[in-house]
Amino acid sequence: MPDPDLIHFSPAVPVELRDRVLSAPHFVRWRDGLVARFDVRRIDVHDVVMFGTRVGFIFAVADASSDGRPVPGAAMLRGDSVSVLLVLQCPDEAPRTVLTREARIPIARPDLLALPAGMLDGGEFVSTALRELSEEVGADLKVTQADLVLLDTVWLSPGGTDEAIALYYAEIPVSAEVVHALDGRHTGLASEHENIHLHVLPLADLPAIGRTDAKTLLSYHLYMARGDRKDKAPA
Numbered sequence: 001m002p003d004p005d006l007i008h009f010s011p012a013v014p015v016e017l018r019d020r021v022l023s024a025p026h027f028v029r030w031r032d033g034l035v036a037r038f039d040v041r042r043i044d045v046h047d048v049v050m051f052g053t054r055v056g057f058i059f060a061v062a063d064a065s066s067d068g069r070p071v072p073g074a075a076m077l078r079g080d081s082v083s084v085l086l087v088l089q090c091p092d093e094a095p096r097t098v099l100t101r102e103a104r105i106p107i108a109r110p111d112l113l114a115l116p117a118g119m120l121d122g123g124e125f126v127s128t129a130l131r132e133l134s135e136e137v138g139a140d141l142k143v144t145q146a147d148l149v150l151l152d153t154v155w156l157s158p159g160g161t162d163e164a165i166a167l168y169y170a171e172i173p174v175s176a177e178v179v180h181a182l183d184g185r186h187t188g189l190a191s192e193h194e195n196i197h198l199h200v201l202p203l204a205d206l207p208a209i210g211r212t213d214a215k216t217l218l219s220y221h222l223y224m225a226r227g228d229r230k231d232k233a234p235a
Contacts, residue, residue, distance in 0.1 A: 007031070007043045017055075021048055024055040026079035030162050038064040038071070054121065076161045082129045083117035084148065085169040085219040086137070087203060090176055095203040098182060099216070100136055102196045113199060113209050114216045117165070125150075125166040136187050136196055141178065143170050151222040156214060167219045 009018050021027055034040055042063040049057040062073035088096040103110040118132035126145050133143050147170040155164050183200040201209070206220045 006035075006040065007045065010044065010046045012047045013045055017048055017050070018045075020055050021045060021058060024058065026077050026162060027055070027058055027060075030060075030075065030077050034062055034064065038062070038066050039068075040064045072159075074160070078119070078161060078163050080120045080125075081117055081163060081165045082120065082125050082132065083115045083165060083167055083215045083219060084129050084133055084143075085115055085151075085167070085223055086133075086141075086143075087169060087171045087223070088174045088179060088200070089171060090174060090179060093176075095171075096179060096200050097203045097206060098137055099199045099201065099206075099209070100187075100196045101199055112212065114213045115219060117215060125168075129166075129168050137182065137198065138185060138187060141172065141174070141182065143172060147172060151219060151226075154218070165215055167215060167222065169219065169223050 007022065009021075013021065031043065034043070040062055044061045044063075045058060046061065047059045048055060056078065058077040060075050060077060062075065064071055064073055086098045088098065090096065098116065099113045100116050101111055101113050104112045116132055116136040118128060118136070120128050126148055129148055130143060130145065133141065148168045149170065151167040151169055153164055153166045155162075157163070179200055182198055185198040187196045187198060203220075207217065
């Protein structure tokens with residue numbers, strides 16, 4: 001059990017939320033890893049952002065050292081995420097993929113094209129991937145747990161946040177009618193202020209979509225590097 005005097009809250013964190021922060025899975029994981037691997041003198045929780053009733057972003061600073069030397073201690077804790085590269089296989093056609101277009105306030109962009117993705121929210125990687133595909137792409141595109149193949153799990157920005165993302169792909173046989181129905185579809189959960197539009201494009205065109213995020217390009221290149229993929233265009 002960590003020293004109860006180790007963690008301190010700023011006045012910005014309401015008293016009624018403090019126990020929930022201390023028990024949030026992403027905070028517990030971070031705290032336990034920190035205490036196990038560093039000399040930690042103090043952790044200050046500066047603020048918390050709630051996602052509805054769930055503890056979301058936690059802004060903390062650790063007074064810690066490694067090998068006797070102080071290390072930068074600021075962290076934005078948000079937990080892990082998952083993304084899926086869909087490889088749509090139409091008969092006698094080159095494979096296609098599906099991107100979402102939505103607003104991203106942290107980068108001040110109203111129209112970022114990227115792979116379908118989402119936060120774990122306390123769930124498992126595979127179940128979250130299937131949930132996000134249903135919410136962001138649509139339940140009519142049938143993707144099962146058996147279809148999901150893990151490419152890798154990576155930290156996105158370890159100098160500032162704890163978030164790791166599991167990168168999956170799924171090769172899905174579809175008809176031309178399904179592709180047509182997906183392209184331009186408007187999706188997203190209104191309760192989470194999601195306003196998503198889908199774009200279907202040839203998989204080979206993905207690197208040329210313009211500036212996107214790390215998970216999208218990394219998933220593409222990891223997928224293309226696989227020797228056993230089935231996405232090759234017909235001869």
